[in-house]
Amino acid sequence: MNRKGEFLVENIVFIVLNILYLVILILFLLKQGSGAIILEDAYSKNIALLIDSAKPTMTIHLNLQDLKTVSDKNGISFSDVLKINGNYAIIKLSEKGGMKYHFFNYINVTAYPDKDPKYEGFYIMTFSKMK
Amino acid sequence: MIKKINTLKGINKKGDKLISVYWFAILVIVAIGIVLMVNTFYGENYDVRSQEAEILAQKVADCIYFGGEFNSLIVNPQGGFREDFNDNFLKMCNLNFTIEGGLERPPYYVEVGFFPDGDLKKSSFTMLDGNKNWKPDCSVGVSQRANLVTCKEKEFFAVTKSDSVYLIKILSIVGKIDENTN
Numbered sequence: 001m002n003r004k005g006e007f008l009v010e011n012i013v014f015i016v017l018n019i020l021y022l023v024i025l026i027l028f029l030l031k032q033g034s035g036a037i038i039l040e041d042a043y044s045k046n047i048a049l050l051i052d053s054a055k056p057t058m059t060i061h062l063n064l065q066d067l068k069t070v071s072d073k074n075g076i077s078f079s080d081v082l083k084i085n086g087n088y089a090i091i092k093l094s095e096k097g098g099m100k101y102h103f104f105n106y107i108n109v110t111a112y113p114d115k116d117p118k119y120e121g122f123y124i125m126t127f128s129k130m131k
Numbered sequence: 132m133i134k135k136i137n138t139l140k141g142i143n144k145k146g147d148k149l150i151s152v153y154w155f156a157i158l159v160i161v162a163i164g165i166v167l168m169v170n171t172f173y174g175e176n177y178d179v180r181s182q183e184a185e186i187l188a189q190k191v192a193d194c195i196y197f198g199g200e201f202n203s204l205i206v207n208p209q210g211g212f213r214e215d216f217n218d219n220f221l222k223m224c225n226l227n228f229t230i231e232g233g234l235e236r237p238p239y240y241v242e243v244g245f246f247p248d249g250d251l252k253k254s255s256f257t258m259l260d261g262n263k264n265w266k267p268d269c270s271v272g273v274s275q276r277a278n279l280v281t282c283k284e285k286e287f288f289a290v291t292k293s294d295s296v297y298l299i300k301i302l303s304i305v306g307k308i309d310e311n312t313n
Contacts, residue, residue, distance in 0.1 A: 045179045052186045086231040106227040
């Protein structure tokens, strides 16, 4: 009887430890994919390409909810996450971080957070001809 | 019987300890493997220059020839090409290659050749702008291109109002090596 009891407890402990091990690995994988540096790099480049393809009078609605999650964690205001300065698209998700990428389109770009509560975490980008 | 049971119990315990050591080693090896794979994957730089060169070539193409017609600023009424378009090529096509506040050369290069009747021997008109020092890098073999510029070639046929056919070849080059490679 004791042997049966020990067998059950050992197996339960073994399964629980294995599940714990897998959970730790999965959490590590998820954390790596949502790192601030990776997001800054990817988004600054993608937004620069978006601006390169844009034409005057266009308006683009950008979903930056992933960035908002990270910027809120790092104490960065969402209105400071995306900035267009000169011909650079700049993404900043942490105090000492930030990534910028140059775009070649000669166009006037305005980017600001969407104030509509339904679109929290979205940015609006408007394009007009450069004067 | 009891002695035999006790002996069996003893053997099982030793076997379990041996197996748990191997099991622990396997878990460590798997964990190390996963960490290495993830770091290799996320450590790779995100290179968008291929798409960027494609967009640049397309933008130049649309500037020159759109909706089946040449840009009126390129071709004069007699059917010839206007030199002043070449001089203001970037401004006419709404392109800005300048890095503000820096002395570095532009990270782009564009060259457009107009070949009459598809004859590739000599172009009747050429427009170019940007950092032309990168052009030789486009002929380097693929295996050695790891830290070089990205080149894209685009070509299409265009017809003028006087029914002259031109093969237009656009070469677009994007540098930005530091931002896109390790």
